[in-house]
Amino acid sequence: MTVDTEKAPLHLPDxxxxxxxxxxxxxxxxxxxxxxxxxxxxxxxxxxLAILLMSGLNIFNAHPALYWGNGSxxxxxxxxxxxxxxxxxxxxxGVTVIGGHEFTTTGVLGASKIDGQLLARGFPSWATLxxxxxxxxxxxxxxxxxxxxxxxxxxxxxxGLWSRHFxxxxxxxxxxxAHLPREIADHARLKFPRGEKAKHYNGLQKLxxxxxIFVLGPLIVMTGLAMSPTMDAAFPFxxxxxxxxxxxxxxxxxxxxSFFGFFVAHIAMVxxxxxxxNLRSMITGWYVIKGRGRD
Amino acid sequence: MLxxxxxxxxxxxxxxxxxxxxxxxxxxxHLFAGPHTLAREYTKADIAPVFRANGTLDPGTPDYKVHxxxxxxxxxxxxxxxxxxxxxxxxxxxxxxxQRTQITxxxxxxxxxxxxxxxxxxxxxVLAAAAPQPKARYAVFHCADxxxxxxxxxxYYYESLELREAMHPQTILAHRLNGEMLDVPHGAPVRLRAxxxxxxxxxxxxxRIVLTDTLDGIGGGKGGYWEDQGYTWYxxx
Numbered sequence: 001m002t003v004d005t006e007k008a009p010l011h012l013p014d015x016x017x018x019x020x021x022x023x024x025x026x027x028x029x030x031x032x033x034x035x036x037x038x039x040x041x042x043x044x045x046x047x048x049l050a051i052l053l054m055s056g057l058n059i060f061n062a063h064p065a066l067y068w069g070n071g072s073x074x075x076x077x078x079x080x081x082x083x084x085x086x087x088x089x090x091x092x093x094g095v096t097v098i099g100g101h102e103f104t105t106t107g108v109l110g111a112s113k114i115d116g117q118l119l120a121r122g123f124p125s126w127a128t129l130x131x132x133x134x135x136x137x138x139x140x141x142x143x144x145x146x147x148x149x150x151x152x153x154x155x156x157x158x159x160g161l162w163s164r165h166f167x168x169x170x171x172x173x174x175x176x177x178a179h180l181p182r183e184i185a186d187h188a189r190l191k192f193p194r195g196e197k198a199k200h201y202n203g204l205q206k207l208x209x210x211x212x213i214f215v216l217g218p219l220i221v222m223t224g225l226a227m228s229p230t231m232d233a234a235f236p237f238x239x240x241x242x243x244x245x246x247x248x249x250x251x252x253x254x255x256x257x258s259f260f261g262f263f264v265a266h267i268a269m270v271x272x273x274x275x276x277x278n279l280r281s282m283i284t285g286w287y288v289i290k291g292r293g294r295d
Numbered sequence: 296m297l298x299x300x301x302x303x304x305x306x307x308x309x310x311x312x313x314x315x316x317x318x319x320x321x322x323x324x325h326l327f328a329g330p331h332t333l334a335r336e337y338t339k340a341d342i343a344p345v346f347r348a349n350g351t352l353d354p355g356t357p358d359y360k361v362h363x364x365x366x367x368x369x370x371x372x373x374x375x376x377x378x379x380x381x382x383x384x385x386x387x388x389x390x391x392x393x394q395r396t397q398i399t400x401x402x403x404x405x406x407x408x409x410x411x412x413x414x415x416x417x418x419x420x421v422l423a424a425a426a427p428q429p430k431a432r433y434a435v436f437h438c439a440d441x442x443x444x445x446x447x448x449x450x451y452y453y454e455s456l457e458l459r460e461a462m463h464p465q466t467i468l469a470h471r472l473n474g475e476m477l478d479v480p481h482g483a484p485v486r487l488r489a490x491x492x493x494x495x496x497x498x499x500x501x502x503r504i505v506l507t508d509t510l511d512g513i514g515g516g517k518g519g520y521w522e523d524q525g526y527t528w529y530x531x532x
Contacts (some may be wrong), residue, residue, distance in 0.1 A: 059406070060406070062404070062405040062406055063403070063405040063406035063407050065407075067407075070337070070341060070400055070408065070410060071341070071343050071400060071408045071409050071410045072343075072347075072407040072408050072409060073343075074345070074347065074407075130304055135404065135405070135526075136521075136524065136525035136526045136527075137304050137310075137525060139404075139526075139527065140310070140313040140314065140316070140317075140527070141304070141313065143316055143317075143320055143532070144312075144313045144316040147316060147319065147320075225532075227402070227406075227532070228324070228531055228532035229334060229400075229402045229490065229491050229492060229493065229531060229532075230324045230327075230328045230491045230492070230531030230532060231324060231327065231328070231531070231532065232334065232335065233328050233332040233333060233334045233335075233490075233491045234324070234327040234328035234329070234332050235327070236335055239335070245400060245402065245408050246407075246408055249406060
């Protein structure tokens with residue numbers, strides 16, 4: 001679908017025009033890139049993931065250590081956020097212990113300030129929901145938004161299959177795979193597809209989205225369920241699959257930070273490849289294609 | 296972006312909505328787990344070298360000290376409420392009943408787990424002896440550990456389970472841990488084990504079991520000490 005271009009009031013450089021939310025000068029047109037249900041699912045997902053990450057960090061703070069196996073080997077955590085106190089019992093140092101190696105992370109991990117006072121705390125209050133350590137409330141946030149995330153994901157997958165969104169837009173083609181090395185090189189040089197090519201996800205994008213939707217998503221839900229003693233009774237293979245309940249908890253944590261890593265990369269790509277154009281297309285659906293006929 | 300969330304958890308409509316999710320979670324888990332699926336049982340090799348004790352580590356009341364000093368000779372677990380035959384079981388009765396020994400994983404709401412071997416009679420057998428009345432819905436467990444100001448009768452630890460979880464084959468009155476008599480930090484002389492539930496649903500220093508059709512009017516009315524502090528009554532996740 002295309003619509004005719006708007007008329008620019010002044011002849012401005014494209015960079016300035018983009019900043020003003022105007023389509024670039026020259027041959028360009030609006031392209032309807034994201035349908036409403038994709039946009040809705042995207043933003044529901046974004047909200048859920050933000051709340052789940054922050055409430056998850058609050059839950060983690062109740063016992064800020066990870067282990068491998070069924071039980072917790074308290075002497076040998078795989079990861080631990082801890083604090084040291086001075087001779088008066090005041091916390092003076094926060095540490096992160098990974099596989100027995102200790103790193104001082106005062107102020108962020110292990111010990112951080114609340115109302116000006118350094119306290120023993122896994123993740124700092126600005127990263128957690130609620131802000132104070134409050135396991136009961138954090139769990140309520142976490143489970144409520146986990147339900148929304150899962151229902152949203154089920155809807156997305158059903159509609160994505162039925163509408164052929166996955167087959168048409170997300171599944172990498174043989175060509176995508178063949179062009180991957182060039183795609184990676186282009187991304188590294190911050191050279192992004194333009195013109196007609198910007199109408200489709202590129203190979204790297206497809207792989208990243210598929211990995212998040214079809215690998216990371218199911219993994220984080222399954223490892224979450226594997227921490228439930230009732231679900232473990234219902235589905236004994238769940239903890240078994242991940243090497244035990246504590247391993248499942250550790251993988252759940254790694255998945256959460258993989259999601260966060262994806263978020264950082266995603267935001268970076270959105271900004272570098274045209275923040276307003278991308279953002280507009282995910283809010284209104286419309287994306288400006290610049291340079292008709294090129295590429 | 297999430298600054299607004301910090302106020303939301305002070306708004307009753309919002310916390311009420313979050314609380315409703317607990318019912319959804321409970322029903323969904325009941326649907327999948329049913330009344331009979333068992334928690335995994337491990338081998339002796341899996342037993343944790345040190346089983347962490349959490350919550351109350353010693354009730355410390357004068358009454359408890361007397362019981363401890365005489366080896367819990369006079370300790371009793373009573374079963375009352377909506378039953379036809381109220382019971383008062385001394386420890387020797389509890390030890391003499393048919394025993395179930397299970398090596399299971401204890402999951403704390405904080406996130407850690409420990410594996411241990413527990414022994415004791417199945418609660419279903421005990422309750423059957425008391426003949427529950429048809430309208431009984433909950434088993435409420437009253438304990439000897441005071442949680443707040445000394446002597447306040449409402450502030451001893453208590454918990455409750457749906458009757459179907461109380462009747463689960465792995466729900467036992469455990470008086471042994473790893474082959475030894477239960478020690479004080481782990482709930483001597485007897486505690487509840489409900490293996491499909493989190494740790495706070497498995498009270499220690501157990502004295503009274505009361506079958507009821509409602510949790511109203513007991514403690515803060517939410518069905519348990521931690522529930523009265525805002526934790527969900529359903530403790531399966």
